[in-house]
Amino acid sequence: MQETGYRRFKIESKPAPHAYPIPNKFDVSARKVRLAGMLLHEAFEYKFKKEVVLSRPCIYGVFGGRFGGFKPIKQKCVGCMRCVQEYPHIMRVKPSDEYKRLGDSFWTPEMVYTIWNEAATGKIPVKGMGYKGAFGGEGFDGIWTDMSEIVRPTRDGVYGREYISTSVDIGRKPVHVNFEKLDHTPTTLEVPVPIILDELPAGTESDDVSIAVDRAAEQVGTLRVTGKGDHSQANLPIVDEKQIGEYKQTPRILEFDAQEQGLLDKLLSDFGSTILIGRLPLKEDTSSMVSELVHRGVHGVHLYADYHGWDYSKEPRHISAALKDTHQQLVREGVRDQITIIASGGITLAEHVPKAIICGADLVGIDTTVPVALQSEFHGETQNRENCGLKPRKIDPAWGTQRLVNLMSVWHDQLIEILSAMGMRDVRRLRGDIGRSMMDSELREQSFKGIAWAA
Numbered sequence: 001m002q003e004t005g006y007r008r009f010k011i012e013s014k015p016a017p018h019a020y021p022i023p024n025k026f027d028v029s030a031r032k033v034r035l036a037g038m039l040l041h042e043a044f045e046y047k048f049k050k051e052v053v054l055s056r057p058c059i060y061g062v063f064g065g066r067f068g069g070f071k072p073i074k075q076k077c078v079g080c081m082r083c084v085q086e087y088p089h090i091m092r093v094k095p096s097d098e099y100k101r102l103g104d105s106f107w108t109p110e111m112v113y114t115i116w117n118e119a120a121t122g123k124i125p126v127k128g129m130g131y132k133g134a135f136g137g138e139g140f141d142g143i144w145t146d147m148s149e150i151v152r153p154t155r156d157g158v159y160g161r162e163y164i165s166t167s168v169d170i171g172r173k174p175v176h177v178n179f180e181k182l183d184h185t186p187t188t189l190e191v192p193v194p195i196i197l198d199e200l201p202a203g204t205e206s207d208d209v210s211i212a213v214d215r216a217a218e219q220v221g222t223l224r225v226t227g228k229g230d231h232s233q234a235n236l237p238i239v240d241e242k243q244i245g246e247y248k249q250t251p252r253i254l255e256f257d258a259q260e261q262g263l264l265d266k267l268l269s270d271f272g273s274t275i276l277i278g279r280l281p282l283k284e285d286t287s288s289m290v291s292e293l294v295h296r297g298v299h300g301v302h303l304y305a306d307y308h309g310w311d312y313s314k315e316p317r318h319i320s321a322a323l324k325d326t327h328q329q330l331v332r333e334g335v336r337d338q339i340t341i342i343a344s345g346g347i348t349l350a351e352h353v354p355k356a357i358i359c360g361a362d363l364v365g366i367d368t369t370v371p372v373a374l375q376s377e378f379h380g381e382t383q384n385r386e387n388c389g390l391k392p393r394k395i396d397p398a399w400g401t402q403r404l405v406n407l408m409s410v411w412h413d414q415l416i417e418i419l420s421a422m423g424m425r426d427v428r429r430l431r432g433d434i435g436r437s438m439m440d441s442e443l444r445e446q447s448f449k450g451i452a453w454a455a
């Protein structure tokens with residue numbers, strides 16, 4: 001029986017530890033002779049208490065094994081550097097070579113680790129020790145979100161004292177009521193998170209992976225884009241002209257290749273009440289193509305860049321810039337509110353979701369992040385949609401489902417964090433609100449324009 005009353009949306013996470021061992025992040029080593037000297041000295045100081053002598057100075061238990069610092073338990077090291085600060089003449093801690101080899105030119109080892117741990121625990125990564133990385137960079141790293149006091153940041157949303165909605169609508173919103181043709185069919189579909197699971201990269205989809213993705217989408221209440229023509233509740237199938245006839249009932253939502261001539265008109269005539277989403281690569285002329293599709297009656301567009309987040313223009317732009325272009329073009333034409341924009345490609349970390357929405361997307365599709373969360377192996381570059389360097393490993397579908405649910409849960413929590421910090425109560429309001437962002441490149445230009453650099 002369906003529960004009555006109000007239910008707050010929450011994705012429940014459960015531990016789903018790594019099925020395959022992951023490399024140590026840090027390589028801890030000690031100069032053995034000096035260590036022996038130090039231990040001898042401390043043995044007298046701590047009155048030969050073995051457990052005290054062998055475990056110091058690491059509170060994380062790296063030296064807590066049988067042989068203490070002579071055989072450190074490297075996987076426990078969090079890189080706090082306390083041992084190096086206390087004993088710089090004995091201890092060495094550096095990123096391990098295996099860790100440095102993770103990922104590709106886009107997926108940094110830090111990103112891979114973040115996704116693995118989010119999928120394993122469902123918890124927001126807490127780095128401690130402060131942020132040690134850069135404050136600007138390429139793509140999404142060059143966009144900062146505005147969390148200044150003036151926007152009334154609050155923790156109420158995070159602690160549940162007030163509700164922040166992360167629901168978005170997919171479909172075409174009517175701009176007026178047509179009394180001649182009153183139709184009660186909903187023209188939009190609501191999903192509780194602005195994240196769907198995009199088509200899996202070529203070569204990463206085994207049967208077990210496919211089951212895991214299906215079940216995760218169903219559990220979360222979102223959609224999973226698939227080219228397989230499967231008609232389950234969570235699926236958002238991509239159809240071509242040949243597959244149209246296979247549908248016995250009118251589907252509620254479909255994606256189609258918007259570059260295929262005449263396909264939209266055929267779909268509109270065959271499936272009058274279906275939400276139709278045109279799939280398009282982001283290029284120089286995407287804005288005008290989307291504008292034309294809107295006028296021809298499409299309900300939404302799914303714009304995609306390559307898996308590293310670069311569009312398919314002759315001079316590739318980052319997906320954030322390409323999205324902004326299309327969004328602003330539709331705003332200028334006064335039609336932006338009519339359709340939904342789904343964006344995918346290079347959206348691989350939790351913070352990329354609000355940033356893509358700020359740039360004009362209603363919601364995002366995640367792609368390579370899914371196989372990474374399922375511990376697929378990197379066999380080269382992942383940029384190319386036809387030849388992605390990720391290879392799946394054998395998984396248990398139940399384990400895979402939980403990993404993906406955990407990932408969605410922790411991304412949802414981080415989205416709440418960011419909306420809360422911006423004083424926003426609804427993710428729909430964030431769409432295209434570039435006033436809530438600062439661009440690293442623009443700030444640099446404003447601050448340093450006209451100042452000569454010394455070589």
Ligand code: SF4
Nearest residue numbers: 058077078080081083
């Ligand atoms: S860096 Fe920190 S966690 Fe790692 S071994 Fe040293 S004290 Fe322990």
